[in-house]
Amino acid sequence: MHIAIIGNGISGITTARWVRKLSNHKITVISSETEHFFSRTALMYIYMGHMRFKETKPYEDYFWEKNRIDLVYNHVDDIDFKGKSLTMKSGPAIKYDKLVLALGSATNKFGWPGQDLNKVAGLYSYDDVENMEKHTPGLQRAVIVGGGLIGIEMAEMFRSRDIPVTMLVRESSYWNNVLPEEESAMISRHIKSHHIDLRLAEELESIEDDGQGNACAVKMKNSGERMECGYVGLTAGVHPNVRWLKETELNVERGIVVDNHLETNIKDVYAVGDCAQLATPKPGRRNIEAIWYAGRMMGETAAYNICEKPIEYDPGVWFNSAKFLDIEYQVYGEVPGKLPEHLTTIYWEHPDGEKAIRINYHSDSKKVAGFNLMGIRFRHEVCEKWIKDGTSLKVVLENLNLANFDPEFYDTYEEMIRKSFAQQSGIQYQVKSKRLMDRVTAFLKG
Amino acid sequence: MSNYIDKSLSIANPNPHNLGLTERLAILVGLLGLTIAGLHAGGYSFFSTGTTFTVSFSLMGLGILWYTIQYYGSKQAGIKNDGVWFSSLASRGVIGWILGIVITGFYVLLYWHPEILGMGKDGGANGGIISLFDPLSEIFHGKPASQWFMYGTMYTFAIFFFGIKFIYKYRHNKYQIIRTLSVMFFQLFLAYLIPEILSGLNGGFDGKWFDMDLKNQWPLDYDFAQKWHIDNMLSAGTIGWFFFIWSLLLVFVVSPFLTYKYGKRWYCSWVCGCGGLAETAGDPWRHLSDKSMTAWKIERWMIHAVLLFSFVMTIAVIYSYLGDGAQYSLTRNGFTIIMIILLLILAAAYAFLQKKNKDGNQNKIYLASGSAILIAVLLGINWAFGSGNAYFLGGETFKGVYGFYIGALFSGVIGVGFYPLMGSRVWCRFGCPMAAILGLQQKLFSKFRITTNGGQCISCGNCSTYCEMGIDVRSYAQKGQNIVRASCVGCGICSAVCPRGVLRLENGSEDIFSKTDDYKTIHISDEGVKIDLLA
Structure with a gap:
């Protein structure tokens, strides 16, 4: 059987790897972006000079041949779902028995005048970084439209080259549709401390043409200010890269609609990662989750289903992470920007204003529901086990040390945190666990 | 595929965003110190030798500190890898290659042609760069510097000042701060000050020098078991015996125990001098180490081959001078028996631990335990034939080859000279027999x-x-x-x-x-x- 996979990002490649683990099928991965799989999340580090492109490739080039995964560096122009055949930009068509669509995302554009000029681009693909690099020499200012994770990455990239950056963020505080108020305020402060011109509650009106098809300035909507700039970064989110499939028999809404086995409305055609839209997502989860971890889990699930081992997609307890300039962020479980009715929250912030821990718990049962960490590392497995097991806040406080994952010798804040949390929640506690690795091992095994 | 990864080959940094005027001035101050030292070596001195030494090294230290404060101080605490791969110095650009060649050349002269560096012949007065260190040497020992005194001083200076730079670079990270303070401490006191002062106080033990660096251990210190070294130690009274017994304890008890508890890091990145230089002065090039599977394969064969070589060499050396037991209480026969037993115990212990580990590997047992048994068998055959030399070759032959290829060429010339080309841990990774032993312990029975x-x-x-x-x-x-x-x-x-x-x-x-x-x-x-x- 021949499995064709369109897209060599994390979801497509994970599918290929797991199909290989589970079967002897012929596997072909097609991409027109790069010849080999690279880590999309590391694109920023190429521009910043932390790594070369070579370092962002998680597998050495010999890996693919060794694991009999055929790579095709070409573009799929059209899909004949009935004939099970892919029309390629160059060369003969590729026949398949099962098809996996791992098409990824595309940058959101909201019809701004000038959005298609030169020197205007998002940050998603390898080409986007090349484009940034191409227009960097002599760049006097960059304007970034949109907050979120990509916006702050792009700002950090330009700042690494001492290029002045203005960031237009529609919200009243950075990323406050996802981060709770205090964390959002912390990151807003941190952005400004890095000499990034952060304009909150501001939007893009239009991008100005210099007469030669290049962007040369932006106009802001609320203040009406005009700002000269040599590059405009569009980072107001992404959408599934599926426009070219909308006229086909494939069921496409915002993304490619898939069932719980990640199969589309067409038999033997699957969709994974950013481009997939779950028909029935798990409670509390969005139907499109364009993040690395979801892509990786979907890839694995799809591989099982392709190899006749039907299982449903279940991403487990929500987790994510990011790094905002110098502040690391981790989240486990339910910590939305706006606190839902059924949850109570407790929050501790270090006096330096760059570290914080938030725990959400169920108001009635006092069971923990989620953890938000800023500038402090927590153990994924420990937090997940607490949430899954419905551990009470009291027990979590008593064993808080088990979760800490900061490097050795780092200051410990558990005492401060416990006291603050006990005060906020009115819960009495007794310290139960030390920060010993063996306790963690025992806890996770038990 | 990318149009910007090759920029490091140009002399001018394509992204001159990093260095401001003050950073350039700071570098200039350091280079001025270096120039003054260089002029002295060339015979042009403006001051007395003592003053020249003080001025040039103060300027170099000041340059490093000033640069550090300017460069990292202007940024918030955090990871500082911006532009690393664009830097000519740090990513094998022209400046990196020039520096690599210069350091390599320096090591070649240091090991094989110290007279070009100014080392006085047959007790004659020093000239060149070595004479710059005479006043300091006089203070410690009451006699002019040797090339090794110069080298030790420069080495310690580099670890100390680049250590401060490293600490400031990672000032948000307590693990890095404490670890770097540790290597600075061990180099400054244990490797440098204490041995220099001790040998100075004891009049250099009448020229019978022995290694008084408490942290130096066999097999990294491959001279330990040399006849002259053992003789010098044992003729130095209590202090000599103390170092002799401590050295044995270190290898057989202290080292395995600490590695069991904390992994080999307790030595390699907290204590060791080679590691100390790599972590401080060598830090700008850490990313140049080869990550490929091929490099890993070469590494495994090479480092274990060196380990085997150092084992065989040491046994051969000791065997050759034990003679018939007239001079030492340990006889050749006794030594052979002890070594055969030790090798068999090591072979058995390796096999046992490899099996106990869940990811253990049968082939590794054949290879490692097999090698130990093979050495033991050869030693036994050699003994049975009554050969005066272990393995039928003289201990000196082994020692000479090892000293030249491993001790000097590998650990010194390539180990440090190639920092800007292959990263800062070439020796530690591909050659160091000590790292090999600790590595086996770390893999087989450590908590780390x-x-x-x-x-x-x-x-x-x-x-x-x-x-x-x-x-x-x-x-x-x-x-x-x-x-x-x-x-x-x-x-x-x-x-x-x-x-x-x-x-x-x-x-x-x-x-x-x-x-x-x-x-x-x-x-x-x-x-x-x-x-x-x-x-």
């Missing part, structure tokens, strides 16, 4: 490992890139596996540069023999989502 934090890895590659030992850390982290590698020196940089808080250096005794077991990435399985799937 680098824990991967569940499924949080995003495969970005920062950890692998900045691993000075060339470990592909990401290949483990992205599948949720802990990192347990013989070569890991526990510098902690992978954990520091990880943008998602995925890696932690830790010690745990609950799972010593199954440290690599858990694949913790969230996986899908027949029963649904599992976090602890044993794949």
Whole structure:
């Protein structure tokens, strides 16, 4: 059987790897972006000079041949779902028995005048970084439209080259549709401390043409200010890269609609990662989750289903992470920007204003529901086990040390945190666990 | 594919965003100090030698400190790798190549032509650069400097000042701060001041020098078992006996115990002088280590071959001077028996531990235990034939070859000279027999490992890139596996540069023999989502 996979990002490649683990099928991965799989999340580090492109490739080039995964560096122009055949930009068509669509995302554009000029681009693909690099020499200012994770990455990239950056963020505080108020305020402060011109509650009106098809300035909507700039970064989110499939028999809404086995409305055609839209997502989860971890889990699930081992997609307890300039962020479980009715929250912030821990718990049962960490590392497995097991806040406080994952010798804040949390929640506690690795091992095994 | 990865080949930095005027001035101050030293070497001195020494080294130290404060102080605490791959100095550009050639050349002269550096012949007065160190040497020893005194002084100076630079670069990270203070301490006091002062106080033991660096140990210190070294030690009274017994304790008791508790990092990145220089002065080049599978294969063969060589060499050397037992209480026969027993115990212990580990490997047992048994058998045959030389070759032959190729060429010339070309740990990774022994201990019975934090890895590659030992850390982290590698020196940089808080250096005794077991990435399985799937 021949499995064709369109897209060599994390979801497509994970599918290929797991199909290989589970079967002897012929596997072909097609991409027109790069010849080999690279880590999309590391694109920023190429521009910043932390790594070369070579370092962002998680597998050495010999890996693919060794694991009999055929790579095709070409573009799929059209899909004949009935004939099970892919029309390629160059060369003969590729026949398949099962098809996996791992098409990824595309940058959101909201019809701004000038959005298609030169020197205007998002940050998603390898080409986007090349484009940034191409227009960097002599760049006097960059304007970034949109907050979120990509916006702050792009700002950090330009700042690494001492290029002045203005960031237009529609919200009243950075990323406050996802981060709770205090964390959002912390990151807003941190952005400004890095000499990034952060304009909150501001939007893009239009991008100005210099007469030669290049962007040369932006106009802001609320203040009406005009700002000269040599590059405009569009980072107001992404959408599934599926426009070219909308006229086909494939069921496409915002993304490619898939069932719980990640199969589309067409038999033997699957969709994974950013481009997939779950028909029935798990409670509390969005139907499109364009993040690395979801892509990786979907890839694995799809591989099982392709190899006749039907299982449903279940991403487990929500987790994510990011790094905002110098502040690391981790989240486990339910910590939305706006606190839902059924949850109570407790929050501790270090006096330096760059570290914080938030725990959400169920108001009635006092069971923990989620953890938000800023500038402090927590153990994924420990937090997940607490949430899954419905551990009470009291027990979590008593064993808080088990979760800490900061490097050795780092200051410990558990005492401060416990006291603050006990005060906020009115819960009495007794310290139960030390920060010993063996306790963690025992806890996770038990 | 990319139009900007080759820019490091140009002389001018294509992205001159990093160095401001003040940083350039600071570099200039340091270079001025270097120039004054260079002029002195060329015979042009403006002051007395003592003043020249003080002025030139003060300027160099000042230059490094000023640069550090300007360059890192103007930025917030955090990871400082911006532009690393664009730097000509740090990524094998023209400046990097020039520096590599200069350092390599210096080592060649140091080892084989010290007279070109100004070393006085047959007790004659020093000239050149070595004479610059005469006043300091007079203070310690009451006699002019040797090339090794010069080298030790420069080495300590580099670890100390670049250590401060490293600490300031990682000022947000307490592990890095404490670890660097530790290598600075061990170099300054144990490797430099205490031995220099002790030998000065004792009048150099009448020219019977022996190694008084408490942390130096066989087999890194391959001279330890030389006849002259043992003789010098044992003729130095209590202090000599103290060093002799301590050295044996260090190798057979202290070292394995500390490695069991903390991994080989206690030595390689906290104590060792070679490691100390690599972590401080060598830090700008840590990313140049080769991460490929091919490099790993070469590394494993090469470092263990050196270990084997050092074993054979040491046995041969000791055997050759034990003679018939007239001079030493240990006889050739006794020594042979002890060595054969020791080798057989090592072979058995290796096999036992390899089997006990869940990821143990039968082939490794054949290879390693087989080698030990083979040496023992050869030693026995040699003995049975009554040969005066172990392995039928003289101890001197082994010692000469080892000293030239391993001691000087590998650890010195290539080990440091190639910093700007192959990264700062070439010797530690491919050659050091001490690292090889500690590595075996670390892999087989240590509590140490680098824990991967569940499924949080995003495969970005920062950890692998900045691993000075060339470990592909990401290949483990992205599948949720802990990192347990013989070569890991526990510098902690992978954990520091990880943008998602995925890696932690830790010690745990609950799972010593199954440290690599858990694949913790969230996986899908027949029963649904599992976090602890044993794949």
